[in-house]
Amino acid sequence: MAHKSASIILPSEITSEALFHDRRAVLAMGLAGAALGAATPLTALGDIPAERYKAARNARLSVTETPNSFEEISGYNNFYEFGTDKSDPAANSRNFKPLPWNVTVDGECEVKGSFALEDLLAPQTLEERVYRMRCVEAWSMVIPWVGFPLAELLKRHKPTSKAKYVAFTTLNDPKQMPGQRERVLDWPYVEGLRIDEAMNPLTLLAVGVYGKALPNQCGAPLRLVVPWKYGFKGIKSIVRISFVEQQPRTSWSHAAPNEYGFYANVNPAVDHPRWSQATERRIGGSLLARRQATLPFNGYADQVADLYKGMDLRRNF
Amino acid sequence: MFISPALWLAAGALGVAGVSLGMDPVRSLVHENGTMALRMLVATLAITPLRQLTGHSDLLRLRRMLGLFAFFYALLHLSSWVVFDQGMDLQMILSEVVKRPYLLVGLSAAMLMLPLALTSTTAAQRWLKRRWTQLHRLTYVIAVLAVWHFWWQVKKDLREPIAYAVIVTVLLGWRVWKRPRAAKARSAPATTQGTA
Ligand code: HEM
Numbered sequence: 001m002a003h004k005s006a007s008i009i010l011p012s013e014i015t016s017e018a019l020f021h022d023r024r025a026v027l028a029m030g031l032a033g034a035a036l037g038a039a040t041p042l043t044a045l046g047d048i049p050a051e052r053y054k055a056a057r058n059a060r061l062s063v064t065e066t067p068n069s070f071e072e073i074s075g076y077n078n079f080y081e082f083g084t085d086k087s088d089p090a091a092n093s094r095n096f097k098p099l100p101w102n103v104t105v106d107g108e109c110e111v112k113g114s115f116a117l118e119d120l121l122a123p124q125t126l127e128e129r130v131y132r133m134r135c136v137e138a139w140s141m142v143i144p145w146v147g148f149p150l151a152e153l154l155k156r157h158k159p160t161s162k163a164k165y166v167a168f169t170t171l172n173d174p175k176q177m178p179g180q181r182e183r184v185l186d187w188p189y190v191e192g193l194r195i196d197e198a199m200n201p202l203t204l205l206a207v208g209v210y211g212k213a214l215p216n217q218c219g220a221p222l223r224l225v226v227p228w229k230y231g232f233k234g235i236k237s238i239v240r241i242s243f244v245e246q247q248p249r250t251s252w253s254h255a256a257p258n259e260y261g262f263y264a265n266v267n268p269a270v271d272h273p274r275w276s277q278a279t280e281r282r283i284g285g286s287l288l289a290r291r292q293a294t295l296p297f298n299g300y301a302d303q304v305a306d307l308y309k310g311m312d313l314r315r316n317f
Numbered sequence: 318m319f320i321s322p323a324l325w326l327a328a329g330a331l332g333v334a335g336v337s338l339g340m341d342p343v344r345s346l347v348h349e350n351g352t353m354a355l356r357m358l359v360a361t362l363a364i365t366p367l368r369q370l371t372g373h374s375d376l377l378r379l380r381r382m383l384g385l386f387a388f389f390y391a392l393l394h395l396s397s398w399v400v401f402d403q404g405m406d407l408q409m410i411l412s413e414v415v416k417r418p419y420l421l422v423g424l425s426a427a428m429l430m431l432p433l434a435l436t437s438t439t440a441a442q443r444w445l446k447r448r449w450t451q452l453h454r455l456t457y458v459i460a461v462l463a464v465w466h467f468w469w470q471v472k473k474d475l476r477e478p479i480a481y482a483v484i485v486t487v488l489l490g491w492r493v494w495k496r497p498r499a500a501k502a503r504s505a506p507a508t509t510q511g512t513a
Contacts (some may be wrong), residue, residue, distance in 0.1 A: 071340075072340050075339075075340050076339070076340035076341060080473075080474075084472075084473070084474040086340070086341070087339065137472070139341060139344075182474075182476070184473055184474050185473065255473060256473070271416070273417075274417055274419060274469070274470060275413075275417065276409075276412075276413060276416075279409075281341070281343060281402075283340055283341055284340075287330055287342050287343065287346075287401055288401070288404075290404045291402075291403075291404060
């Protein structure tokens with residue numbers, strides 16, 4: 001991470017009304033001299049150079065299973081903002097514009113404001129992490145994400161002692177997200193984590209997959225990845241990150257509280273009312289492939305089980 | 318015409334003729350066959366009102382075929398789930414059916430279709446006479462169970478099950494509305510096959 005030398009022009013400083021605030025916030029954070037401006041040619045406003053996504057793999061935090069193909073990862077998605085069928089997101093997100101992108105950080109923290117995505121990324125070293133992804137619908141994939149630990153971003157914004165939870169919000173824009181024209185869910189989509197979950201080193205903010213920018217249907221340009229939780233916790237196309245004191249009202253747990261909990265930790269012992277969570281079908285297997293056993297915390301128990309010590313995980317599902 | 322979805326699914330399952338069942342072929346099989354079963358069932362129910370509206374009595378032959386196709390797709394739907402989704406794990410299948418009411422409802426619908434399929438021949442129709450008509454009124458129960466099953470397994474987006482529920486309500490409502498006339502017709506001499 002580079003610091004200092006406030007004279008370097010950030011892409012976001014090519015002034016516009018809306019971006020004025022970003023710059024102030026960035027200066028306040030002391031990130032103004034971040035390597036980005038110096039190391040890369042100035043591109044169109046809000047662009048992120050393709051090389052940034054070619055990140056080295058963090059082998060320690062990656063699984064060794066073979067990742068799913070890019071076609072699978074980008075062709076089979078639950079992203080109701082673009083429709084409820086799993087092929088809808090790929091079909092209906094073609095005209096979505098992920099860049100330029102701004103993220104508002106607010107709530108119980110010292111460094112608040114609206115930030116251009118490239119400025120949020122500037123101080124980060126991106127890394128590749130191959131994670132398991134277990135959907136609450138009992139199917140799974142293995143995905144080579146490109147991103148950075150959420151904790152690093154959160155710390156830069158200096159949460160106060162009142163920050164007990166972090167709430168995330170997806171863009172609300174029915175023009176670009178045709179699924180939002182139907183009230184299938186209470187838009188905009190909201191997700192949340194307890195602050196210690198958010199700070200866990202496994203919790204990732206992803207901006208890419210397979211060494212490239214996220215396809216729109218995968219939550220471009222910025223999404224959450226929490227590998228020990230069901231996929232719906234991984235909120236996509238994030239425009240707001242808020243530090244809050246109360247547990248946020250998250251979309252699925254609000255829509256069907258008896259089916260989807262706030263915690264949504266992968267747990268083979270607690271069934272969904274309509275299907276078993278004991279096993280999962282790995283996407284990409286042959287028609288005759290057997291279902292495989294689902295692991296507690298999706299196989300990440302060593303890293304995260306401690307977060308829930310003393311909690312009744314049947315009740316807090 | 319009604320068989321082509323099944324041929325397409327078979328081609329996809331075998332990976333021939335460039336047909337693909339998408340990223341999750343097991344789900345596609347369960348989904349497509351279930352949807353076809355429901356559509357065929359609704360089409361079966363639509364025949365009697367159509368016949369009464371248009372006076373085309375040869376529609377009755379179509380009705381038998383549609384009903385048998387509904388049964389055929391329900392069997393494919395059930396077996397896709399048993400063979401590919403559950404991997405024929407009998408213990409798992411039993412515990413799932415017992416634990417998930419929507420499966421029990423679907424299974425009841427499929428079971429009730431069996432006697433109807435077995436008595437679908439003209440010979441059986443002649444043999445059972447009035448009782449055939451009564452027996453085949455089970456179709457109404459099956460349709461309600463099928464929509465209920467569909468409704469219950471949906472995660473959140475209820476638009477499709479609502480659409481089917483409306484269609485089935487209209488088709489069954491038509492029969493209730495027409496009943497006085499049918500009763501009158503029955504007391505008259507020499508009515509032909511029933512109104513099921
Ligand atoms: C008349 C009989 C039946 C009809 C018309 C029917 C129809 C349907 C329909 C339309 C769907 C929704 C498909 C989708 O959107 O994915 C469905 C789903 C399903 N049905 Fe059936 N079904 C019948 C019987 C059965 C039986 C006997 C079983 C197994 C015991 C069964 C198991 C399932 C399963 C597992 C699903 C998918 C649930 C999910 O994806 O979570 N159905 N059925």
